[in-house]
């Protein structure tokens with residue numbers, strides 16, 4: 245369970261998030277919507293323990309992750325979180341498989357286990373056929389699927405997506421939505437930050453949190 | 463523990479970053495190469511000179527300031543007085559070739575007197591000892607051999623005696639090349655021949671060597687000798703050894719200084735180079751941090767990467783120095799250590815591996831390396847994962 249409690253985030257005088265509180269049950273799918281600059285990405289980065297709130301706290305499965313020291317925050321990102329970034333953040337000199345491999349290294353698993361997990365993740369994200377292609381030469385949709393495979397490889401409970409459909413055409417959006425449904429059925433908690441209306445009527449049950457100027461309006 | 467996936471990933475990053483590491487690797491190997499080459503040369507020379515000096519008499523007497531000759535009667539006088547052993551009478555004089563002005567060190571030896579001595583055990587071992595003494599033969603050092611054959615004396619050489627007559631002496635064999643440092647310009651012949659070449663009387667000698675069986679007496683012997691004979695000079699084996707050591711230490715000292723300067727430059731280079739390499743990698747490292755790498759994980763990767771570069775450049779440097787010195791006999795570099803105006807010295811270096819010095823080079827090389835890269839590495843490893851988000 246994710247519990248966001250009275251969270252504010254200031255940049256100097258400016259409040260990017262103001263007194264935000266909500267809860268997300270394990271397996272729920274949540275859409276953070278709002279116009280540009282409303283604070284969606286900021287909220288995701290707090291839940292992903294990339295950054296700390298100015299006040300308030302975030303609790304995940306009983307741990308106050310917003311107070312974690314760096315080492316624990318890293319472990320939390322590694323094991324609990326799968327983050328799909330808006331511009332994917334792939335390492336451009338690596339192939340698809342190597343990008344996914346890079347997320348497994350801190351776990352110190354055997355080569356066999358590692359390879360098994362990478363295969364599974366690539367199958368789920370439907371990118372196996374490009375395993376050895378250099379990530380810089382992938383299409384936008386393929387890059388996203390590579391990033392999704394990397395986010396899935398350590399089998400995290402929580403998947404965070406930042407503007408996942410921003411660079412996708414209609415067909416890719418469709419297959420992305422199918423993928424989301426699969427992840428939902430696997431029992432993952434999903435949080436999507438988006439202002440894409442196409443994502444507002446998913447077949448699965450979703451909770452929508454609307455943000456405006458750093459505050460929840462609905 | 464290091465898993466095979468980690469090694470796999472390490473290999474991957476080394477592969478992708480190989481051009482970035484290349485200059486560091488090349489300069490590193492070069493520094494280690496220069497240092498280990500001079501180290502190998504010095505250890506080998508020290509070893510050879512030690513072996514040669516060990517075979518010498520404990521003490522050698524010459525006429526004070528080399529004016530005139532000693533007399534065979536002095537031998538009896540010495541042995542009666544001090545109970546000395548293994549006495550050897552020598553003619554040991556420089557013979558100058560004209561017009562080039564090179565010189566040979568002619569050593570006239572009384573081989574019957576010295577049959578048991580270590581110094582010439584080589585010839586007697588070969589069993590040719592009798593044959594050698596039967597004719598008018600000489601053993602020559604490598605440098606002498608090179609000089610003579612260049613002047614078309616392949617079988618013999620005509621020495622000019624003070625009376626103007628020529629004395630023809632056959633070349634019997636060449637002295638072992640690995641002792642060239644000492645034997646390069648030597649010509650070893652029977653005592654009587656040497657006396658003939660220099661126009662000496664039969665009872666005249668240029669030096670007398672002897673052993674003092676009781677080590678405790680070593681210091682006394684010298685003093686007593688100076689007191690009993692007013693016109694002699696006494697040199698002990700230890701003094702000769704010290705002289706050699708001093709020469710080599712001085713030369714290797716110069717190299718160590720050179721090395722220190724190189725090392726300092728290397729550290730500055732490393733620091734700036736890795737600062738820039740790592741700042742180029744800031745984005746990649748930010749991504750790794752974002753997907754769950756801790757600061758320690760990043761440090762471990764970057765240190766392994768750099769250790770691989772530094773250790774491989776150490777190994778390549780040492781290995782190529784070994785090949786350069788012991789297989790190719792250190793062209794160019796050896797003349798820095800052996801340079802002399804007389805007869806070109808070519809030497810075959812006996813492989814001597816001085817583990818202590820190799821360890822020292824390793825430490826001198828690796829420690830500054832780690833010191834130079836630790837700050838930039840730490841700085842970039844603690845990159846905030848948020849870097850990757852922007």
Ligand SMILES: Nc1ncnc2c1ncn2[C@@H]1O[C@H](COP(=O)(O)OP(=O)(O)OP(=O)(O)O)[C@@H](O)[C@H]1O
Pocket residue numbers: 255260278279280281282283284285286287439
């Ligand atoms: N590091 C920062 N320093 C100062 N202001 C920041 C920083 N990061 C974000 N902001 C500000 O916080 C506000 C919220 O930003 P955020 O990126 O969360 O918006 P968003 O809802 O994700 O917008 P978009 O849809 O364009 O991605 C913006 O006004 C932004 O300018």
Ligand SMILES: [Mg+2]
Pocket residue numbers: 284285286406407
């Ligand atoms: Mg955003």
